[in-house]
Amino acid sequence: MKCLCCDRPDPEYSFRVLEVHTLHVRDFDGEKLIQALGEEKVLSVCAACVSEEMRASLFPAGRILRACSGFGGLVLAGLVMTLTLSLRDVMSALRVIGPMAVFVGVSGIAGKVREILKVRRNLEGMSEDGRLKACAWECVMKSAPKKYEDNDITYILIDEAEKLTPEELAMKHNLLPPIASKAYEVMHNVR
């Protein structure tokens, strides 16, 4: 077995997961979901990747900077637009675009920063063991495939989901009721 993130052999952290494939189909009645269970898999990551994830989450300056750079471009473009447009006599409808871009950029930055700091706060509240596990799961989720052809792939963490009823499974993982029952059966070996 190899680390899902860096291919290093014999990774230290492993998770049993059940894949869920979801296809969004649009027809006359709106959007429909077609869902099926995929394979049961073991996804693993190495200690080096986990400690890097932990460092980046607990000291998130780099992450915040990266989040800002995307939205920062938008703020800048908005500012330039606002300034140049107000110099000339343009239609007022056009003038709205610049400030709007600034607004979207600034709220984007604020939202991202809040999200990043929330992850840090959550980790700080955990035991060392829980923190490592949470970061390992985060690594897995970042690297695991999200798509198979047109299907979205999501993952049910078996050790955690085993304790849930089919209804709770459906809620937590956005499963259609028959798929939630099937997942429950697979996890509890009821056949």
Ligand SMILES: [Zn+2]
């Ligand atoms: Zn690794």
